[in-house]
Amino acid sequence: MPSALSLQGLTKRYGTLTAVDRFSLEVERGTVFGLLGPNGAGKTTLIKMLTTTMRPTEGDAYIEGRSVVSAGRRVRELIGVVPQENNLDRYLTARENLVLHARMHGIPSRDYVRSIDELLELTGLAGRRNDFPDTFSGGMQRRLVVARALVHKPRLLFLDEPTTGLDPQSRRALWEHIRTLRSEMTIFLTTHYMDEADSLCDRIVIMDHGKALVDGSATELKSQFAPPHIYELEVKRDAERYEELFRALPVVTSLERDKEAFRIVLKDEESLKLLLDSIRSGDIRKICTVEPSLEQVFLDLTGKAVRE
Amino acid sequence: MMLRGATAIFWRDLIVLRRSLLSELLAVVASPLTLYLAFGFGLKGYISSVDGVPYAIFIAPGLISMTAVLAAFEEGAWSMWFHRRVQKTIEEYRVTPITVYDIVVGKLFSGFFQGGIKGVAVAIIIFILTPFRFPLAHLFIYLLFIGLGAMIFSCLGTICGTLMDKPEALGRIQTVVIMPLIFMSGIFFPLSSYPPAVLPYIRLLPTTALFEGARLALLSGRGGILPLAILTVTAPIMFALAVVVFNKKIEE
């Protein structure tokens, strides 16, 4: 049985820029796969190649065993695509947008009428079925794009930054919807929201500069890459003096200060006593441990410089 | 099913057209009708006939053909540009199992259809204003000309809408290339007005074949073979070109 998705040395160059660099990957059926990376990492380029709208410079990828290079049409029968930018037809109503998609997939009308009604119901758009997408909120438009990608019951669903720009309520609603789909299809999504990856994805790959950096479940990545002994400490006075003091301690492996608040990474648990001993009693306002987060892993791996 | 995608796209364009049909027809009929009134009636006392044909009747077939092919061009150009650059719906079409041919053929149908109904609308009004008689067989050949012309201009529009990223560029092509080509091919004056040295080249233009040929076919039923042959050769070439250009552009 072929895996849902198999990338073999997939590469895309724009002139001299290598946007995706010899990417290889296997994704099993039924996985919710999350591709994480900062802006410009190459996520969209990768998805465009996998969805056959862009030809790889080198390498190939297989969707359920079918090559995106030589069997594009067959691949497109199997995939649903939610692109980064909504591309709804604003001259068609919500329902007509779905019907057009069904017709392009060659689904006879006796089959699509019911399933389109169900999808509109499921995405909470049934009441607005005859309205134009222009009149929809961002969240509703996004849900309509997702509904459209599901009309032909794809085996593999691609979502490129599905919740970017949505308010928290809409994001959660969309997550709920994606969760209900996981039993029926393989899901491949990109995001730069760590909470999204953490709560949705079974498996995460973090990429940057066209290359995969790490691969694993959220738990695995956190335990493997986030330093476990992180503390937040706030002092009442003499923050500058304490900074110098802490920096001199050999058990402190990393330290950041924002006014009176410190973020300190220690070598091990025993080091905590040494740290506390160095502070005058009564100077501590607050001390607590910090759970390792995916965000920390992400920042450690991709650096802190802002991407355009 | 063959051309499933093309019919889906055509279906889409029909729905959209149906919603705005009346206002579109009004807008599209306005300019040829103005020309017709200005030249056909306004100049009535100055130009009585061209080659023995009353001037109003001389220009009528050309105005109808012009409306049809311009509508086809505009539909091809602006809709391709809009779907590609504004709505990005071309991207949506391209992740469904349809082919590049489907998209180009679908747009061709639409351009063809728009040209057809807009041409007919102008024709009806002109015929009401100036009743003139011709045998039905002439009308049939005339429609053949318009059909081929609409196809060529629809493909030309598709090519422009594919290549131009900016709307100004599209507008410019229309005023700098398309309109002169149409006016040069003898809608308002007989080709015999050209200096003899230039005339053979003018006759080779597909637009000349179209407008001059269509008029001759409708009014006299003569001289249709060469222009029809030129158009029959041009149409598939334009279609192939449209497919190649579109395919190349969207692959990036």
Ligand SMILES: Nc1ncnc2c1ncn2[C@@H]1O[C@H](COP(=O)(O)OP(=O)(O)O)[C@@H](O)[C@H]1O
């Ligand atoms: N059509 C293009 N032509 C040239 N460079 C491009 C093109 N599309 C993307 N890029 C560049 O490729 C890199 C990856 O872009 P992209 O795949 O959009 O990243 P992401 O989706 O992760 O933000 C970026 O540096 C971007 O500027």
Ligand SMILES: [Mg+2]
């Ligand atoms: Mg992107």
